[in-house]
Amino acid sequence: MMIQKSKFLAAITFVCCLICSQCTQNKPVPSYSFNKKGISREVLENYLEKSITMVYFLTPDNSRGRYPYFEDDVRMIKNIGAKFIGRAIYRWGGESRLADPDYLKSAEEIVKKMHEYDPDMVFQACLFEIITTDVNNVPIPEWVFRGFAMRYEERNFSYDAMLMIPTRTDSFKCPATV
Numbered sequence: 001m002m003i004q005k006s007k008f009l010a011a012i013t014f015v016c017c018l019i020c021s022q023c024t025q026n027k028p029v030p031s032y033s034f035n036k037k038g039i040s041r042e043v044l045e046n047y048l049e050k051s052i053t054m055v056y057f058l059t060p061d062n063s064r065g066r067y068p069y070f071e072d073d074v075r076m077i078k079n080i081g082a083k084f085i086g087r088a089i090y091r092w093g094g095e096s097r098l099a100d101p102d103y104l105k106s107a108e109e110i111v112k113k114m115h116e117y118d119p120d121m122v123f124q125a126c127l128f129e130i131i132t133t134d135v136n137n138v139p140i141p142e143w144v145f146r147g148f149a150m151r152y153e154e155r156n157f158s159y160d161a162m163l164m165i166p167t168r169t170d171s172f173k174c175p176a177t178v
Helices: 002-026 041-049 070-080 095-099 101-117 133-137 142-147
Strands: 051-053 084-091 122-127
Touching (some): 041 051, 084 095, 095 101, 095 133
Parallel strands (some): 051 084, 084 122
């Protein structure tokens, strides 16, 4: 009786495995293809189904040293099949980091390594609504002057010029933020 019950359970398990394998084999591979013309709704939804927020993922070296769990994050992104990594690099104050060539170079190296694993991954960069006096240390790129049809001059951004008119107050009620 026990042998028949075991054979029955083995047969049921085998049939379930066959059914499951057929279900996954017939499932179409999602598309992650888009170009400069845009992205279709279907492709956008495919990316959103595989999205994750990984704050500072592209900047694991910070003022407190190297983020100790970076390799764990890489492994997790690969294991879950993430395609869109949100807030992977951003600034909330500390604008002078943007003028440091190593800041973006380090991020670019991480993206290249991740794209070797999966070239369809998208990494989100964000600039938020806060500006601090540290922006005074950021040179205005030449392309900004060209974009405004202005003659190039070597100068930095100006925090004081960015304060809101007419109140000229700090909107975040923090020291030196706009």
